[in-house]
Amino acid sequence: MRLINLKPGRPLAVFLALLPFALAFLAYAVASQIRLEANAADKLLPAPGTVWDTAVRLTTEGDRRTGRILFWHDTWASLQRLGLGIGISAGVGLIFGLLIGLLPLMRSFLAQFVAVLSMIPPLALLPILFIVFGLGELSKVVLIVIGTLPFLIRDLSQRVLDLPEELLVKAQTLGASSWVIAIRVALPQVMPRLIQSVRLSLGPAWLFLIAAEAIASDLGLGYRIFLVRRYLAMDVILTYVIWITILAFLIDWTLRWVSRRYFPWAGAGL
Amino acid sequence: MSFVSVRNVFQTYGRRPIIERVDLDVTEGEFISIVGASGCGKSTFLRLLLAQERPTRGEIRIADAPPASEPGLDRGVVFQRYSVFPHLTVRENIVAGEGFRRGWGRFFGAARRAALTRADDTLARIGLDHVAGHYPATLSGGMQQRLAIGQALAARPRVLLLDEPFGALDPGTRQSMHAFLTDLRTETGMTVFMVTHDLEEAFKLGDRVLVFDKPRWDPHDPDVNGATITYDFDARNGGIPFQTLEEKTHVLHPV
Known part of the structure; x- marks a missing residue:
């Protein structure tokens, strides 16, 4: 079957739509982890948890x-x-x-x-x-x-x-x-x-x-x-x-x- | 005195003549079909009748009024496509036929209620009352054209111009549209000009059939001559063609 005729069903479409978000988040989390392991005081890529805590602090x-x-x-x-x-x-x-x-x-x-x-x-x-x-x-x-x-x-x-x-x-x-x-x-x-x-x-x-x-x-x-x-x-x-x-x-x-x-x-x- | 009189009309785009030496007299209530090959000035002639364009030479008068310089209330029109307003519902499209001439383009209060009632009557007559609240895009091609004709007639024009109105319809719908148009005509007695590609349709509906063609043809430069009315048939008597030749000027007559 040609690629142009391959259409995703509803579940696959949702999965594919969410996938890039998950991948981007994962890539960031991994990179952040690597840097923080090398230097716990690293400020460049804060851990997702830190960003979340900051967000909560900023908004409240x-x-x-x-x-x-x-x-x-x-x-x-x-x-x-x-x-x-x-x-x-x-x-x-x-x-x-x-x-x-x-x-x-x-x-x-x-x-x-x-x-x-x-x-x-x-x-x-x-x-x-x-x-x-x-x-x-x-x-x-x-x-x-x-x-x-x-x-x-x-x-x-x-x-x-x-x-x-x-x-x-x-x-x-x-x-x-x-x-x-x-x-x-x-x-x-x-x-x-x-x-x-x-x-x-x-x-x-x-x-x-x-x-x-x-x-x-x-x-x-x-x-x-x-x-x-x-x-x-x-x-x-x-x-x-x-x-x-x-x-x-x-x-x-x-x-x-x-x-x-x-x-x-x-x-x-x- | 003729109702629509066309006197020695020429239309030229740049140096290219499209139609030349067109003379025509139409009495009130006649149905004129206009046929001819593509590019022979049928639609140009209709635009001239509509006053969307002004002729290079000559003049067109309707009911002895001075030649119009822009389209107006006395001429109604239905095109092959884009004849109804897509952003108005079917009912509002009919109301627009009467309302657009007003200062704000609409009716208010009691006048609006009266206009809506009249629109519903019109819709019932043209068989669209069941889709009054719909938008035109949801209608079939035949229904859209019926709406377009109903809208044009709501403005009560002196002359109705149809530019291949049924060109995009399937044969069955076309037949029912013919019946619809014939009924409306008997009811209103309106003067109608209809451009069509379909000879059968032209003879079936028309009282007269005009043929646009180029009387002279230069094989080296086909664009040098414009088209004119080469035949003018009487198409009454049940639509059987070729009874009476009415044209006097540009044809060879049997001696």
């Missing part, structure tokens, strides 16, 4: 000076920046995507400009953002917006352009104005795509968030990681990295659920 015990549990404050601060940045990006991207996709005049006016803008490496602008917007929340949110907005505009305007010409003509024969076509035909049909694009943008958004937090912040997941790097506190770093991964995965999963729940007609495209 308050800061010695302020009594706040910094882990949750970091999480809240980062999620706020991320949500704000991605939210603004999605909103503005949707509006400009519709304008560029639907109106030939706007397309001539802005499409090339956005294409050029999207080539600017956002991190190169970070110093400018810090200078202009200061070191507060604003510069971090703006970095996420700048980093993800051009992609969203280009992607969404392309989706609008991909709408079958027939649908737009049909809407016109039903007497729809440009406005009605935008809100009743184009907007609902690009909404699932917007969620899809936001899911794709989340990776870069986290990157920009952590980069901005690493450079100038006093709270946030990225800030904490770069802070404890000075003490080679690998157990803390690993806890935070795993937590960020879980957060990113949960956000992605939620968006996919929303998309399936509210746009059932979009079907297999999700």
Whole structure:
């Protein structure tokens, strides 16, 4: 039988899906064991048990000076920046995507400009953002917006352009104005795509968030990681990295659920 | 006075003529089938009727109105595919036929309830009431086309344009769609233009059958000439073809 025709049953599929996680964990545990046997004070690869203890300590015990549990404050601060940045990006991207996709005049006016803008490496602008917007929340949110907005505009305007010409003509024969076509035909049909694009943008958004937090912040997941790097506190770093991964995965999963729940007609495209 | 009048229409893409010297008069309530080989300008002609494109020369008037510059309420259309809105349920698609012309593209309050009732009547008439809450993607091809026709008619156009509406359907479904369309026509008395590849269908449904073809053919440069209406058949009397030749201009007449 050809390999391309070999399909796993349900139990095997689950087993195969879990296998790489187990293997990665095992590899880490073995490597950690080897290093700790050679030097019990090794900080580079703490034992899984140590990481777990640290995680429990970080999530339950308050800061010695302020009594706040910094882990949750970091999480809240980062999620706020991320949500704000991605939210603004999605909103503005949707509006400009519709304008560029639907109106030939706007397309001539802005499409090339956005294409050029999207080539600017956002991190190169970070110093400018810090200078202009200061070191507060604003510069971090703006970095996420700048980093993800051009992609969203280009992607969404392309989706609008991909709408079958027939649908737009049909809407016109039903007497729809440009406005009605935008809100009743184009907007609902690009909404699932917007969620899809936001899911794709989340990776870069986290990157920009952590980069901005690493450079100038006093709270946030990225800030904490770069802070404890000075003490080679690998157990803390690993806890935070795993937590960020879980957060990113949960956000992605939620968006996919929303998309399936509210746009059932979009079907297999999700 | 003719209802739809086409006067000396030319359409050229770049330097390539697609159709040339098309003249046509259609009285209200006629069913016009348009046939012809691929690339002979049938669909271009339909787009011109739809005002999706404007002719390079000549003009098309419906009910003596000035030539339209963009598609509008007076022309309804059904394409072979993508004729219904995939994000609206079957019922909402019918409501859209009346609602899209409004400021927000929808009805509110009592007007909405009335529109929904009317939509349910329409659905019952076109035999889709059992799937009113479904999305079009879950419907068969024939049901989708029935929905598309129902939606186009809900807007009450002066002229209905069909671009190979049954091209993607299986023969059985096609037969039932013919019956469906014939019934609707008797009910509404609408003027219909239908582009089709199927000669039998063209003669069965149409009052007149127009043939688009290139009257002159240059073997060295086939694209130099455009197509025009080369035959105009009377297709009434039970759909038996070739009774009366109505075309006067571009054909050789038996002496």
